[in-house]
Amino acid sequence: MEDWSKVMEERATRRDVPMKPQVIAHELGQRLSDHAIVSCDSGTIATWWARHIPVKAGQMHSISGNLASMANGLPYTIAAQIAFPHRQCVAFVGDGGFSMLMAEFATAVKYKLPIKVVIVKNNTLGQINWEQMVFLGNPEFGVDLHPIDFAAIARACGGEGFTAEDAADCGRVVEEFLQVPGPAILQAVVDPLEPPLPAKVTADQALKFAESLLRGEPNRTQIALTTLSDKVREMV
Ligand SMILES: Cc1ncc(C[n+]2csc(CCOP(=O)(O)OP(=O)(O)O)c2C)c(N)n1
Numbered sequence: 001m002e003d004w005s006k007v008m009e010e011r012a013t014r015r016d017v018p019m020k021p022q023v024i025a026h027e028l029g030q031r032l033s034d035h036a037i038v039s040c041d042s043g044t045i046a047t048w049w050a051r052h053i054p055v056k057a058g059q060m061h062s063i064s065g066n067l068a069s070m071a072n073g074l075p076y077t078i079a080a081q082i083a084f085p086h087r088q089c090v091a092f093v094g095d096g097g098f099s100m101l102m103a104e105f106a107t108a109v110k111y112k113l114p115i116k117v118v119i120v121k122n123n124t125l126g127q128i129n130w131e132q133m134v135f136l137g138n139p140e141f142g143v144d145l146h147p148i149d150f151a152a153i154a155r156a157c158g159g160e161g162f163t164a165e166d167a168a169d170c171g172r173v174v175e176e177f178l179q180v181p182g183p184a185i186l187q188a189v190v191d192p193l194e195p196p197l198p199a200k201v202t203a204d205q206a207l208k209f210a211e212s213l214l215r216g217e218p219n220r221t222q223i224a225l226t227t228l229s230d231k232v233r234e235m236v
Contacts, residue, residue, distance in 0.1 A: 004086045004199070008022075008051055008052060010233065012025065012026030012052050012095035012137070013026065013166055013228075014167065016167065016188075016191065017166075017167075018091060018165070018189065018190060018191040019164070019165055019166065019167045019170065019188065019190050019191065020054050020167070020190065020191055020194050021044065021120050021122065021188070021190040021191065021194055022026065022048055022051070022194070023170055023188075023190075024048075024118065024120060024164060024169045024170060024174075024190065025045075025048040025049060025051070025052035025053050025092070025120075025227060026052045026053075026187035027119055027170045027171045027174045028053060028090070028092065029052055029053035029054055029096065030176055031174055031175060031178055032053070032056075032059065032088065032090065032178075033087075033088040034057075034058045034059065035054055035058045035059060035087050035088065035139070036060075036087065036088040036089070036090055036157075037059065037060045037061075037077070037080040037081075037087055037089045037090070038059065038060070038061045038062075038090050038091075038092060039062050039063070039072065039073045039077045039080065039089075039090070039091050039092070039106065040060075040061070040062070040063040040073055040091075040092045040093070040212070041063070041064065041070055041071065041072060041073040041091075041092070041093040041094055041098075042063070042064050042068040042069060042070045042097065042127070043070065043071070043093075043094040043097055043125070043126055043127045044094065044095060044120075044122075044126040044127050044130065044196040045092060045094045045097075045120050045126075046063055046127075047094060047196040048092075048120065048196070049061075049063070049092050050231045056142045057184065060080075061145065062076060064120070069094065070094075070097040070100060071093075071097045071098070071100040071101045072097075073091040073092065073097060073098070073117075074090070074091050074093065074098060074101050074102070074104050074105065074115075075101065075104060077089045077090065077091040077108075077115045077116075078104060078107060078108055078113060078115060079118065080191075081108070081113040081114065081115050082111075082113065085158035087138075088116070088178070089114075090115070090116045090117075090118065091115065091116070091117045091118065092118050092120070092130050093117065093118070093119055093120070094119070094120055094122070094125075094126065094127075095119055095120070095121045095122065095123065095150070095201065096124075096125045096126075096145055098117070098119050098150070099145070099148060100228035102150075102153060105117065105154065105157050105183065105185065106157040106158070107158065108159070109157050109158040109159050109182070109183050110184040110201075112182065112183075112185055113182075113183060114181060114182050114184075115183050115184075116177065116178060116180075116184055116186070117154075117183075117184070117185045117186070118177075118184075118186050118188065119150050119185060119186070119187045119188065120188055120190055121147075121150065121187045121189050121190065122187060122190050122191070122222075123144065123145050123147045123190035123192060124143050124144055124145055124192045125143040125195070126143075126192060127196075128143050129143045130195060130196060131208050132212065133208065133209055133212035133213075133217060134197070134205050134208055134209050134212075135205070135208060136208065136212070137207070137208035137209075137211035137215065138212055138215065138218075139212050139213075139215050139216045139217035139218065140212075140217060140218070140219075149187075150185050150187040151163045151185060151187055153185065154183075154184060154185035157183075158222055159165075159182060159183040159184055159185060160177075160180050160182065160184040160185075161184070161185050161186075161187070161188040162176065162184065162185070162187070163186070163187050163188075163189065164186060164187075164188045164189070165188070165189040170188070170196050173186065174186065174233050191226075193219055193223050193226050194226065195223070195226065195230075197227075197228055212222075
């Protein structure tokens with residue numbers, strides 16, 4: 001556990017450009033109130049949430065159940081804020097999941113619900129991208145998302161919008177965002193090629209992963225370099 005925590009800490013405090021998704025989860029996790037209610041979506045965000053947002057005794061955390069439906073994070077957070085008006089209610093969601101129901105942010109503004117929505121923006125359906133490679137051995141197909149400026153969406157709805165893209169400055173932006181009295185969105189622009197690999201990769205998964213690269217994964221060079229440099233960092 002001690003070794004695992006060290007690896008997690010190392011990955012979440014990196015200063016790479018583009019920013020690693022673990023960084024936003026870590027910076028948020030450190031600043032949540034002791035009674036925060038956090039709702040996460042289905043996707044690679046679930047990995048970053050589970051690994052880098054520590055659950056404290058007085059908090060409540062949820063994610064969609066065994067069916068793993070996307071897009072639950074925002075409505076769960078709206079419901080939580082109605083049920084617990086004085087608690088900090090935060091959604092931790094992907095850009096794919098959020099954009100499925102994003103009009104509901106206007107609902108939060110309309111009813112003056114001070115929800116906070118953190119969108120991990122990688123411009124892709126990340127989970128599916130990695131499943132195509134690691135489970136099926138296929139290069140990615142049809143997972144690109146049209147890039148949306150979610151901070152602008154927040155402002156267009158009458159809320160406040162923030163953007164974090166520099167790991168060194170991410171903590172400051174999170175702090176400012178959490179202090180806003182009304183509803184707000186923080187989009188964290190992250191590296192789409194950071195693999196949410198399981199703690200123990202099976203031989204079959206490694207084989208499928210390699211196969212997907214060999215079969216023409218368009219980002220294969222960058223993915224191979226990222227995976228290799230992660231391993232090297234852990235060894236030194
Ligand atoms: C309603 C619904 N449609 C499709 C899926 C399959 N699915 C699981 S995760 C995912 C991609 C999530 O993308 P995003 O929200 O951008 O998060 P990321 O994986 O990039 O972190 C998809 C399509 C699902 N779980 N639920």
